Amino acid sequence: MKNLQIWLQRRADDVAVLMLSALFLTFVVQITARYVFNYPLGWTLELCLILWLWTVFWGSSFCLRHDEHVRFDMIYLIVSSGTRRKLAAISALAIIVTMLVAFPRTYDFVSFLQIKKSGTLRIPLAYIFSIYLVFMLSSIAIYGRGLLRLWRGQELSDPGAAGGIV
Amino acid sequence: MSLAFGLCLTTLFLLASIGTPIGYAIISCAVVYLTLVGQDVGLAGEQIIYGLYDSFVLLAVPLFIVAANIMNAGSISERLLNFCVGVFGRFKGGLGHVNIVSSLIFSGMSGSAVADAAGIGKVIIKMMTKDGRYSPGYAAAITAASATIGPIIPPSIPMVIYALVSDTSIGYLFLAGIFPGLLMGLMLMTMNVYLSHKRGFIADKVVPLRELPRLTVNAFPALLMPVILMWGIYGGVTTSTEAAAVAAAYALLLSTLFYRSLTFSKLRDILLESVKSSASVGLVIGGALILNYIVASENIPTLLAHSLESLDISPLMFLLSVNLLLLLLGCILDATTIILVIIPLFLQACRALGIDLVHFGVIAVINCMIGLITPPYGILLFVINGTTGIKLSEIIREIWPFLFALLAALLLLILIPDIVLWLPMQFGYVPAT
Numbered sequence: 210m211k212n213l214q215i216w217l218q219r220r221a222d223d224v225a226v227l228m229l230s231a232l233f234l235t236f237v238v239q240i241t242a243r244y245v246f247n248y249p250l251g252w253t254l255e256l257c258l259i260l261w262l263w264t265v266f267w268g269s270s271f272c273l274r275h276d277e278h279v280r281f282d283m284i285y286l287i288v289s290s291g292t293r294r295k296l297a298a299i300s301a302l303a304i305i306v307t308m309l310v311a312f313p314r315t316y317d318f319v320s321f322l323q324i325k326k327s328g329t330l331r332i333p334l335a336y337i338f339s340i341y342l343v344f345m346l347s348s349i350a351i352y353g354r355g356l357l358r359l360w361r362g363q364e365l366s367d368p369g370a371a372g373g374i375v
Numbered sequence: 376m377s378l379a380f381g382l383c384l385t386t387l388f389l390l391a392s393i394g395t396p397i398g399y400a401i402i403s404c405a406v407v408y409l410t411l412v413g414q415d416v417g418l419a420g421e422q423i424i425y426g427l428y429d430s431f432v433l434l435a436v437p438l439f440i441v442a443a444n445i446m447n448a449g450s451i452s453e454r455l456l457n458f459c460v461g462v463f464g465r466f467k468g469g470l471g472h473v474n475i476v477s478s479l480i481f482s483g484m485s486g487s488a489v490a491d492a493a494g495i496g497k498v499i500i501k502m503m504t505k506d507g508r509y510s511p512g513y514a515a516a517i518t519a520a521s522a523t524i525g526p527i528i529p530p531s532i533p534m535v536i537y538a539l540v541s542d543t544s545i546g547y548l549f550l551a552g553i554f555p556g557l558l559m560g561l562m563l564m565t566m567n568v569y570l571s572h573k574r575g576f577i578a579d580k581v582v583p584l585r586e587l588p589r590l591t592v593n594a595f596p597a598l599l600m601p602v603i604l605m606w607g608i609y610g611g612v613t614t615s616t617e618a619a620a621v622a623a624a625y626a627l628l629l630s631t632l633f634y635r636s637l638t639f640s641k642l643r644d645i646l647l648e649s650v651k652s653s654a655s656v657g658l659v660i661g662g663a664l665i666l667n668y669i670v671a672s673e674n675i676p677t678l679l680a681h682s683l684e685s686l687d688i689s690p691l692m693f694l695l696s697v698n699l700l701l702l703l704l705g706c707i708l709d710a711t712t713i714i715l716v717i718i719p720l721f722l723q724a725c726r727a728l729g730i731d732l733v734h735f736g737v738i739a740v741i742n743c744m745i746g747l748i749t750p751p752y753g754i755l756l757f758v759i760n761g762t763t764g765i766k767l768s769e770i771i772r773e774i775w776p777f778l779f780a781l782l783a784a785l786l787l788l789i790l791i792p793d794i795v796l797w798l799p800m801q802f803g804y805v806p807a808t
Contacts, residue, residue: 225650226643233441236434236620244612254431262428264437265661268654269398277651278396279659279709283752285394300395307403310410314417319424338424345420348399 221271228267232260251329259327259337266340270347275355275366297365301352308345316342379411380673387666397712398655401662408669419665426664427657431616432545435535436660437653438619443485444645445626447494450636451597455480456498458594461582468571469578470503471517472564478521479528479560483601484622486530488747492522492755497762508577512769513570519755519770520563520777523744528556530604530619533714533743536660537736540667540719544733545615546608547799551737554794559741559784566780596629609802656711663715676723683724690728694735694789697721698742705746709754713743731806733799734792741788745781748774 239253269278276282285296319342322334355365387404391397405419427433446452459477466472474496481495496518503514526533529549538545570576582590600622607613607621630637670676683693704713718739725735747755750771760767788794796806 226646229650265654265657268650269658279655282394296393304399307406311406311416315420318417
């Protein structure tokens with residue numbers, strides 16, 4: 210089980226690395242095409258924006274650990290470990306409730322955009338934006354699991370773990 | 376201010392203060408607000424998605440992160456440092472100067488203070504403390520202080536984020552940061568000279584002059600980076616965003632082909648690290664976009680501008696009080712959060728008072744960078760503590776004189792806007808009056 214988790218984490222990280230590399234390469238192609246070959250491309254910018262959106266939410270969903278987020282942890286770090294676990298449980302609960310409440314309407318918004326296609330690549334916006342739904346679901350899963358861990362007396366996430374889903 | 380907005384802020388502060396990731400805390404408070412005012416809760420997601428997807432300037436953020444990480448992992452930072460030791464190591468308090476000058480040069484290549492402190496900073500702290508010439512606290516403090524210049528001299532990630540919220544030109548903002556960055560460096564060097572004499576630091580070992588050509592040749596390709604970036608942006612070859620890609624590509628070429636210091640697996644680690652930084656910053660940016668939408672629909676910036684007008688406050692008083700507030704917030708909040716959430720509140724008031732937004736932006740960003748070294752919550756102090764193991768209490772004890780030097784620079788920039796605006800004006804910028 211642990212091995213499978215580690216394997217999955219590595220693959221999730223690989224995808225993230227590929228997305229960022231693609232973003233970078235697309236930019237290089239765009240600049241080269243425009244300034245070296247004097248042949249501006251339309252699709253590069255759009256692809257970059259798609260990859261940026263996906264990098265942020267894929268990364269937040271599957272690569273970032275709870276303690277790697279931008280957080281204000283001054284109070285969190287000075288309280289006793291019992292209080293800390295309670296605070297972590299409140300955070301996790303708040304995140305789960307938020308995502309559950311917002312999910313149905315967000316799903317409607319994203320799936321409605323099936324009819325609208327992106328400017329040059331003609332990809333339905335619903336597909337492009339679906340990564341945000343993935344992010345919402347994974348947040349529910351990660352923090353649900355975090356709650357379970359806290360219940361069992363462990364920390365919210367393994368401090369030394371490889372990434373968000375391990 | 377409505378009750379719904381009050382509860383929204385309460386949720387935000389409660390959640391953020393107990394350690395909920397800021398991005399999530401903002402999404403939660405937005406959902407609370409939208410539910411209470413009876414709006415569609417799907418609007419939160421819509422604002423985040425469109426905010427990130429529509430913003431071309433934001434693409435610079437992941438690319439500048441990649442560029443900085445590559446420069447640190449390849450031997451680019453080290454070569455620069457050796458060059459600086461050769462040139463500036465011969466003066467009293469030499470390595471202190473080397474520290475500041477290398478930060479100045481590095482800041483022309485990277486847009487992140489943390490990258491500066493973690494990369495070049497770590498190496499020079501080791502040099503400074505090696506023979507017990509400088510106390511670890513002193514070495515760490517001067518490194519932290521000089522790293523704040525990183526995002527002031529272009530390129531700059533915080534300036535990109537400020538450009539996003541204020542709708543000002545990144546090109547002019549970048550230009551406007553050059554002299555202020557140099558001024559900050561000068562102030563720090565003055566403080567270093569003063570302290571070196573006062574404490575009688577021994578002069579450092581001088582690198583013989585005949586070594587200089589070799590060190591220069593070694594560092595030359597790296598030294599070209601700021602030149603290429605500036606030429607790209609202001610020569611009209613690339614946009615400021617594309618310059619970020621050029622920086623990353625150039626750093627990659629140098630590290631792999633020229634210096635041969637980067638392996639494939641190391642590159643993967645760098646990219647993964649960059650994904651994580653981009654994702655964590657991106658989530659906060661996305662969150663801030665909804666929060667700004669709520670703040671705008673509550674008309675807060677206009678109300679603030681009106682109440683300031685009725686107070687009949689002078690622009691200078693306004694700037695001084697806003698800066699004082701930002702400094703205090705900087706002691707406890709993260710710079711990205713301040714730029715995205717707090718600063719937009721004041722932009723309308725700036726316009727009403729005739730304060731130029733480029734001037735305001737540069738000052739605000741400098742202020743936030745100073746916030747990176749103000750205890751108790753100073754990211755740069757933590758980074759140096761984390762990478763070198765020097766005790767926080769030791770760093771904090773030594774940080775005060777340098778903090779004072781940076782504050783003096785900030786005050787000068789507030790009082791004399793021309794230091795900030797002169798250079799952009801040479802390139803056709805027309806400041807607000």
